Amino acid sequence: MKNSMVIFSGNANRPLAQRVCDYLHLPVGAAEIGRFPDGEIDCKVLEDVRGADVYVMQPTCPPVDRHLMELLILIDCLRRASAERITAVVPYFGYARQDRKAEGRVPITAKLVANLITAAGASRALAVDLHAAQIQGFFDIPTDHLFAAPVLIEYFRSLELTEVVVVSPDVGGIKMARAYAKRLAAGLAICDKRRSSPSETEVMHVIGDVNGKNVVLVDDMISTGTTIVEAARACRSHGAKDIYLCATHPVLAGSAAEKIRKAQIKETIVSDTIPVEGKDPGPLRVLSIANLLGEAIRRIHRSESVSSLFV
DSSP states (O other): OOSOEEEEEOSSOHHHHHHHHHHHTOOBOOEEEEEOTTSOEEEEEOSOOTTOEEEEEOOOOSSHHHHHHHHHHHHHHHHHTTOSEEEEEESSOOSOSOOSOSSTTOOOHHHHHHHHHHHHTOSEEEEESOSSGGGGGGOSSOEEEEOSHHHHHHHHHHHTOSSEEEEESSGGGHHHHHHHHHHHTOEEEEEEEEEEETTEEEEEEEESOOTTOEEEEEEEEOSSSHHHHHHHHHHHHTTOOSEEEEEEEOOOOTTHHHHHHHTTOSEEEEESSSOOTTOOOSSEEEEOOHHHHHHHHHHHHTTOOOGGGOO
């Protein structure tokens, strides 16, 4: 393999790709990704990648189908251009909610997308805060799973809050909330919810003491906002002081931003895995994970361990 490392980006989040390249002191790879008159994706790589170690950065955020196809077509283009190794860098992995057969006659879309990325020609994959940890095992290629927690936790430490309780908005997020609570030396609480439809939830109980506390509600993503906003209301009804929302992926689909604005949240803290331009959830802090991704890419390129970044 050439000693060259080249980073390409789809159209989903070019600013993040630029920040990663700035960290690595590299230019973004030259490529054109446009559209044919009928709407099909047109892709062309404008530089020599023969024998190179190539990284394709593309979160599969909304519009998911378009960005997923861009990722697959760009990988295929690079494979046919004789790149030695292609790593799919997917900061936000879409189609992750269906990671098992929860009922009869439903797909496992997370596995399907993993298969598509592999079939397109990726040699490795790199993702951030997968919706379910087992998705890492759905790939038949080496896959590194990073967490944005170090970046987000450092921000909360800088606030120097007292009487902090980290709250999981549902039972499934207990492991993540516990990790935040441990590193912030904070208490831990859990919201018990009942899902009434795919987009609607109802919080039944708050397990733990949030009375008079500063609450940090932690989740991997904010999609429709229903779960985390209902959890915030439940915490407030139990006497919580200031409430902060913290999530890696700001999907903010539909009326999510409006729901958060109405929930009287002190601040919403997210990472830049997904662009948030045009969305106004109220007080918002976007923290960049570019250095984390850049360091992971550097270590993968040098065949060094990335285990220390998995915390």
